[in-house]
Amino acid sequence: MHRSIGALALLTCLAACGTATPQKGPTTITVWDYYGSSTPIKPVVGEFERTHPGIKVDYQAYDYETMRQKYATAVSSGTAPDVATLDMTWIPAYAAKKTLAELPDKPLDTLYGKGALEAMRFDGHFVTALYDFDAYALYYRKDLIKDPPKTWNDLISTASSLRKGKFQVLPDTFHFAQFLYQAGGDLVQNGKAVFQGPQGVRALTQLRELLKRGGVYWGDDQGDSSGIAGVKDGRIAMFLNGPYMMGVLKDGAPDQKGKWAIAPAPIDVQPGSYLGGTGLSIPVSSEHRDAAWQFIQFLLQPPQQVKVFTQAGAAPATEAALKDPALTMPDPYFGGQQTFPVFQQALGTAHHYPYVKQWTDVDRAVQDAVTAALLDKKSPQQALSDAAKEVDDLLVD
Template identity: 25%
Template sequence: MATIDRHPQRRTLRARALAAGAAIALLAPLAACGSDEGGVPVLNLYQFPVENLQNVVDRCNQQAAGKYKIVYQVLPRAADDQRVQMVRRLAAKDDSMDILGMDVTWTQEFASADWIKEWTGADRAEIENGTLPGPLASAEYEGKLYAAPNNTNVQLLWYRKDLVPTPPKTWAEMIQMSQQLKNEGKTYQVVTMGAQYEGLVVLFNSLVASAGGKVVSDDGKTAIMDAGAVKGLETLKTFATAGVTTPSFSNALEDDVRLAFQNGGGAFQLNWPFVYASMQSDAPDLAKNVGWARYPGIDPNTPSVTTIGGSNVAVSSYSKHPDLAFEAAKCLRDREAQKYLAINAGQPPSIEAIYDDADMAKAYPMKDTLLEELQNAAPRPRTPAYQNLSTVVAAQLSPPSSIQPQQTATDLKKSIQDAIDSKGVLP
């Protein structure tokens, strides 16, 4: 069996982005290959840019020994653009689509539209075996499995150890520490994502989940906005108006936050683990003084709950070779592939046992905290109308300083119900 080269040249975050952009330029507009190549069935994998994913594809193709050939069709970098391209092709029943690399928020939508095939029998058992429960839940719809978790992610609290010897456990404690640093004339800001986009929805969802609340019913059909959701709004409002954010908070995206903290502009950062590698390469002196901890919670006696990220792989309902596509999809997300991409592409694995491997420690020194959060991470509201829901939630929460908790909750409940019912929101 062919193996993956485990020592490709490492690149900085900027170089990775440039390389991925070049790959898109070479492949756009996407033109899927034919259904066979020299008598070998071609399986088109549509997925966002992932550094070194081609090495995984090559390994699976060698392992297939001529049974099939996977061709990596690189989607745009932006999640919205990825989804639009996939939705258009799937709605047209494009039979050149075989394997789909999907954002975790798309499972409900794609499954409800019958665009992806259910994983059953031995295939389902193989995927469920050893996969973390949070990622697995993101691949389910109405009790059935429609995708295989490929990687996962949660945000952590990053803090300056030279400013804060002990990390805060709650938002209230973090705000208090920040205000104290401010009074002492020290670096004090809490930097995180507050722009009107999915990052703000993720922030809100984590606050609601940490407060034990719900935005949508378990079946995804009814807007709830219970007391926990109101508590989440109260916490977000308090944070946005406490004088501890940067002036750019309401416009900040992930990379803006990374750069602000990396350049010495914050005492705390709430962001995904990708910031660690960036600090090591671009700000090594600062990195020596940066620690990590669990995402802050609401109640000091209750562990925080963080929104889960990541991606899943699914088999298109229109594939000409569905059996081979399932086989190939399993290879693309197996233990070897996930460990390789964890170390060489910054994608935390969805298979729990990989975190115990010795060579994970260098790439993920924060892996124990990451795994602890992943054990009880929260999915985003699971509804086929998630794209609509996310649009209206981001709009009504922006800017966070304007939130009026009880009134905003009432308005959100109506808007979310309209979104679920597909009223007045463009997909």
């Protein structure tokens, strides 16, 4: 980042976020991180402290589930950290409950593409800075599939013609939303469920048709939700997932090196993906927002962003990092393919989940509906209609 841009951003934050009470000695910020042992954050704390001698970092690591529970409790009790890594699927509820501090427009509005920028805003203000992203593309066995499917009809045709392996059908909101957005639909609009409309029924019907014609159901009963067990034993030859799965494949199925490739997700009326990932957020209770903002800006600089991939195997979110040679070089596991441009293309048309405080319950209702339809317990129309009534009741509160 240019020094002048960083100075302008800091001045903006000082005006918008407020300054900490003057104190003797360095300011200490508390950072909570759910990345685990592969974190790209902990290794750069020392460098940040050296280049920002007025700030010390109290780094605290938690696993994903512990972080989910601990952060929710901390927000309600006023004991939240100064900076936290938050799953982008959590951001809607926290933002809607006004627990996230507003972040300055600069330099955030210059670092990302359109899809990322939209996901980071609530009520016209940035409430998180995307650190890594998750948007879906099609993974396929290129030794079994000559031409990757480009449309929904192609996908069914390809899945039904496979002699070995099937298309992984996951009964969750992530994958249903992928098809819903491609059909031109949405989950919630103006405080009302809209996923039960024609686009939603079409999307869920497509998933059920895939399951019947060359798909394999991969629910919780299958164990590992990534499906790596099915990949290893050949049951899965195609699936939709995000860039983090590249690392999962390399670690979990090293003997299949050179057999996999990645293509844009097959579409219906338009491209579209759910957008997930990790956001860097400052709770409104932070007493050191200016120092916290300096730490976030440091983590968004290209050298630190590239470590999101080289250290953690995830996809950095800033456009500068996605152009780095570490991410644009041919990948031997995928037969020399340059893989990240495919995911960057998906990011450009991705949709964030609706910013409603009841999102966790909405997510559960949608997932239950998708599961019921895939297991033939309800028709797609009935399952989505029932879920929509439940969601509308939730959104009244």
